[in-house]
Amino acid sequence: MDLIPLPEHLVPDPEGRRHTFGPEPLLDAGPRTGGVARWLRREVGAATGWALPAPAAGARGDVRLRIEPGAADGGAGGEPGGLGPEAYRLDIGPDGVELTGGDAAGLFWGAQTLRQLLGPDAYRRAPLRPGRTWSLPYAAVADSPRFGWRGMMLDTARHFTPKDGVLRHIDLLAAHKLNVLHLHLTDDQGWRIEIRRHPRLTEVGAWRARSRWGHRASPLWNETPHGGFYTQDDIREIVAYAAERHVRVVPEIDVPGHSQAAIAAYPWLGNADAVDTAALGVWDDWGISKNVLAPTEEVLRFYEGVFEEVLELFPAEVSPFVHVGGDECPKEQWRASPAAQARIRELGVDGEDGLQSWFIRHFDGWLAARGRRLIGWDEILEGGLADGAAVSSWRGYAGGVAAAEAGHDVVMCPEQQVYLDHRQAGGADEPMPIGYVRTLEDVYRFEPVPPKLSPEAAAHVLGAQANVWTEVMENQSRVDYQVFPRLAAFAETVWSRLPEPESRDWPGFEARTAAHLARLDALGVDYRPLAGPLPWQRRPGVVGRPLEGAPPIV
Secondary structure, three states: OOOOOOOOEEEEOOOOOEEEOOOOOOEEEOOOOHHHHHHHHHHHHHHHOOOOOOOOOOOOOOEEEEEOOOHHHOOOOOOOOOOOOOOEEEEEEOOEEEEEEOOHHHHHHHHHHHHHHHOHHHHOOOOOOOOOOOEEEOEEEEEOOOOOEEEEEEEOOOOOOOHHHHHHHHHHHHHOOOOEEEEEOEEOOEEOEOOOOOOHHHHOOOEEOOEEOOOOOOOOEEOOOEEOOEOHHHHHHHHHHHHHOOOEEEEEEEEOOOOHHHHHHOHHHEOOOOOOHHHOOOOOOOOOOOOOEOOOHHHHHHHHHHHHHHHHHOOOOOOOEEEEEOOOOOOHHHHHOHHHHHHHHHHOOOHHHHHHHHHHHHHHHHHHOOOOEEEEEHHHHHHOOOOOOEEEEOOOOHHHHHHHHOOOEEEEOOHHHHEOOOOOOOOOOOOOOEEOOOOHHHHHOOOOOOOOOOHHHHOOEEEEEEEEOOOOOOOHHHHHHHHOOHHHHHHHHHHOOOOOHHHOOHHHHHHHHHHHHHHHHHOOOOOOOOOOOOHHHOOOOOOOEEOOOOOOOO
8 A cells, every 4th residue: 555654553454355435435424524524525526426425314324534522632543542633543344434533634634545545546636437436445544643743835935836836735735644834925036925004015026027047156047027926815715725624824924134025115124224225126036135124113013014914814723823034134234234233232232143133032022922923944043032932943953953952842944854946866957956965765764853852852843844945946847846756755754653764664665656656647746757857847058056965964
């Protein structure tokens, strides 16, 4: 059974028996299972042609959905004492299918396993052979996730992903039992979310005149203007669509760096006494812009207004975290700005680094007062954090280790291991090659919890996410190529309880991946073939920035 991610407990039938469905299976949906029942009727029903009606009173359903009463207070999947959060049991036998969740999320993840067992044709949008007979192998599955944060970050600022593309990513995350979509919504190269009290953020900030083609060292340009943004109703739809699939959406609004698009829209947000901010446009290049926010009360009020609208669009029950970036903030303009220097003296902070920490701590407290938790890239540690703040450890493991040992929750996403914009192989065929080689096997051997962490600190590792920066991914096909099938390997590292990296069953996973590719084919994913890129997936002559050798473990 080529399941990805690997379940915690899987007992196949020793005789290889199968349950064969009739032409119109019945779906018995118990209390609190309506969301999963709707999903099965819509998605699996489309592929199979089944309507999945409810059984008549007293009749037995072929597929039976249940949520175990009080189960989420119990232990992990399959353990005595009940099912835990996101856990499920799936039993397939002569009487059909019994799917039980510890909660609605667990039931939904069990439905993903059920769909995988039906075969790749269950991922189609219409029946391939009307009237065909469908069957499932007899099996007993008991499963639950290792981590509560199993995510992917999608950068929509460098290259915009239209709303339908985001909804597609949510479905792909759910198919791999991933439950967090971190949306990178603002950066130097674009502002992607409508803020009604500040309309120029999207009227001006969402559009750039051209884009670098390749890495910033490339001499090539794409002269087609680029941009786009999500209306507030688009965001509401994205959040609701994700919630139906038990995926949380974490919005990222960058401060105080990575802000040139906002400054282009409202020049007074920048350090106008150090640079002519009125002359700035949305940045058309990659890298780190020197144009950062001015450290003024007016700027704080502006961004409080931004965050007020963001909080309304991302309700706390589905998006308790708000990401504020906080990374890569050049200090040259603050050093040259009389106003910034006066602010440093007024606040009594430790120079320009202290000014950056002041920015982050302000929004840390502001969000906490509104029942939200701040999360930011690991640079935010440098000025100290409030108790509830969390850290995305991107520069390596070290920031996450320091944060966890200090009692802060951590999401591990070290660039050397799980940045999926990094190239997948050496050689000249990889398109726009960036970073270290991170093969499918490398990602499969990623371990979110470094061994140096104490058990108390390890409990602060919420999980991990794979990050997808889109400077060299100009469209959906390029994103697909960089992300898949490596995201399947990543999903297994955060869902399944695997042995130490060197002891993992790579040949077994490789064999399951070969079968999984048929599912991705059915879903229309332009993944990288295991043997290497197809001719149309290459980008000959476009400069990247490959780094040679093994990535450092830092």
